[in-house]
Amino acid sequence: MSEKELVIDGCSVRFRPLNSLDLEACAEVEEKQALRRLLFARCVIEARHEGREIAAHHLPEPVIAGLAARLSECDPQAEVLLDLECPSCKHRWQTALDVAGFLWDELVVQARRLLREVHALAGTYGWSEADILAMSARRRNFYLELVAHE
Numbered sequence: 664m665s666e667k668e669l670v671i672d673g674c675s676v677r678f679r680p681l682n683s684l685d686l687e688a689c690a691e692v693e694e695k696q697a698l699r700r701l702l703f704a705r706c707v708i709e710a711r712h713e714g715r716e717i718a719a720h721h722l723p724e725p726v727i728a729g730l731a732a733r734l735s736e737c738d739p740q741a742e743v744l745l746d747l748e749c750p751s752c753k754h755r756w757q758t759a760l761d762v763a764g765f766l767w768d769e770l771v772v773q774a775r776r777l778l779r780e781v782h783a784l785a786g787t788y789g790w791s792e793a794d795i796l797a798m799s800a801r802r803r804n805f806y807l808e809l810v811a812h813e
Contacts, residue, residue, distance in 0.1 A: 666708060667737065671729045674722060677708040678730060680737035703727065706734065783810055 669676045685705045692698040700720050707719035707730075722730070735742065743760040780803060781795045787810045795803065 667733060669726070669729055669733050671726045672723065673713045674717075674726045675711045676722070676726065676730060677710075678706045678733070679708060681706055681734060681741075699727075703730065780807055783807060787813075 666677055666679055669678065681702060685702060688705065689698050689701055692701055703722070704719045707722075710717050710719055710722055710726075712721075743762055744757050745760050746755065746757055748755045777796075781792050784790055784795050784803070784806055785792065788806070798806075
């Protein structure tokens with residue numbers, strides 16, 4: 664990935680965009696400030712304040728805020744924000760969509776639905792799970808409709 668540069672308040676920071684390996688390295692970190700420090704330490708290539716090299720964890724807060732904004736600009740799809748409005752009171756707010764969590768929840772729902780289908784068809788026709796799962800979804804649905812109408 665290409666290096667970027669940020670200059671704020673006498674600080675010059677060379678950094679690279681975050682990647683999935685950075686996120687994996689942070690997976691076990693629960694405390695927000697520790698997570699933030701680790702991410703910045705991983706993406707900062709070099710930081711200088713008034714010409715002298717400094718460690719990423721010594722960057723002043725305005726520089727860290729600027730770096731966070733630039734990292735967001737590097738990957739605008741990394742955080743999906745939803746604008747919401749209450750239809751009753753018209754209160755507006757913004758919330759982050761946890762894409763991975765949403766997809767996982769959908770997979771769980773689909774897996775449970777499929778297990779219920781296997782249960783219904785195996786109980787009605789005595790077929791094995793492997794035989795039922797080998798059917799196309801269309802054919803499985805046809806048999807499920809027959810079971811529902813019995």
